[in-house]
Amino acid sequence: MANCMVFHTQIASIMEVLANAAVAEVCKLVDDDYAVFRLEITQSQKENRTLRRKLQLLEMKVARERAERTTRERVLASRPSSVKILDRYRGMARGEGHLTGGHRSFVKPAGHNAWRDDQPITVDEGSGTSTQHVIVIESAEAVGPGVKLERSEGEEDPRHSRDNHTGAAGVPPVATEDPTITTAAQPRTRYSVTEVSGTPNAVLKSETDTETLTVTQMLLHTGSDRRSDPERLGLGRLGCPPAPGSEYLSVLHQSQRPVHSRGDGDVDALDTGVDDPSCSYTTEMDPGNISLGLETQTDLFRGDWNRRSNSVYSDGCLDKKGEVIVIDEVTVKVEGDAPLTWNADETHLGEGHSQGSTNDFLDYRESLETNLNVATHSPLHKLRDRDPVSMSIAPSDSHGHVLFDQVLNSNDRATAQAQGGGATSGNSKEKRFLCMFCKKGFSCTQKLEIHQRVHTGEKPFSCTQCHMCFAQAGNLKRHQRVHTGEKPYSCPQCEKRFSHQHQLKMHLKVHTGERPFACTHCGKRFSERSYLRIHQKKMHTAHV
């Protein structure tokens, strides 16, 4: 019996050893196969990159030919110079295709500060599926010496664009600030930026002749801007103010890549990493894809960059396919006496700006409504669809320069109010502090500063518990009730408690039966306007 037990034990041991060996064998086979699979993927990626580079080269070639042809034609035509900057944001977060915001184009006639009718600002209304971004800087030759387009920190470095042209897609994105970027008054004979990934016509051309044109990307930020704060930068996705320049870029490089995988591009799916079950294999990141998006992406997210989940930001920041050249912030300094006038038909920026007069600030209110909401790209910030990315013009300095600054996170409500005469509409208090962006007036500078955060995306108040950022201290305080569970507003009739006072007010209508909002179509009444709106949308869409 004892021998039997010993034998049985030995059998069990042998079986265990065999089983382990079998498992090891299987694992080895799996690993080998997986390694082969990974190798194949890597090779496919490399091939893909190679093809992409070839495609880019071909497109560059075509672009150059077109540029040269255009240049010759222009020279022959002896047309007055103008500067065009076409910017297209690719890929609407919601695919609604209203890409107006990011596609603002400026045409600044040389010699005078009024937009010429015959050279309208081109608003590139991309289909939303196109990946091309085009920067066109046309003939600067006629631009007066005082006209400068400066490129500042954070702006897309032309060299990056050249990298794109030359097929240097594999070059890792440059996230660091390039002090040389701000090379104002740097003459350029040609400036071409082309990034194409989905459409054959993606070509960018720019021709500047003897002009001292520099494109500068700048953000208008108030003094309290904390963009330099590493934590905020890292949290930019959460809704912190859009960080201008490369600082934000660097954050993107670090944290935004995973987001690419959500895109619709096959390549991206590969690039963003294959879910490797073995955990020992790191899918090669496709620098061609990643770098393109990152190195060309300048700063979008500004706004809210804000908002809510971290991943969102990346969304907004990076193009789905990571191949977009985004020039979201362009500062154009115009030295001149005459107010700058935009072609209202094209840009809605119909008001001029003159130094020292806030009334002359360019009115971009309408543009706010139509601007692309970069923030919408950002899951974090969860910008509303309507939130525009706007190109705003603000007084920049004591020299009467006009800054064209793209800002995010503008609120349509503010816009609507501004449009409704908010700047001057009647309040008991004199509202002599006008918003440089929307001209809305405020009674004191503090109010104005808070308001302008709507445009700048600045959110100086950050939650210590969840990285949410807020433009107003009170909103942060209110938000923190989410963490503390504090519900200071209790219903006297049912002991229900709320964190918002307005929530209690709405709740009380449950008890009172108050339904002040009646449907104009069917007479049905609702306790809140939003309910009525939903009802009308659902039941009377045809009427509305």
Added chain:
DNA sequence: CTGGGGAGGGGGCCC
């Protein structure tokens, strides 16, 4: 309905 963020305005306090 409820929860929660965005934003404007009023008012008190202090200098």
Added chain:
DNA sequence: GGGGCCCCCTCCCCA
């Protein structure tokens, strides 16, 4: 008294 600052209320909107 005016301005800056802060707190709070309020309304709006969305999920």
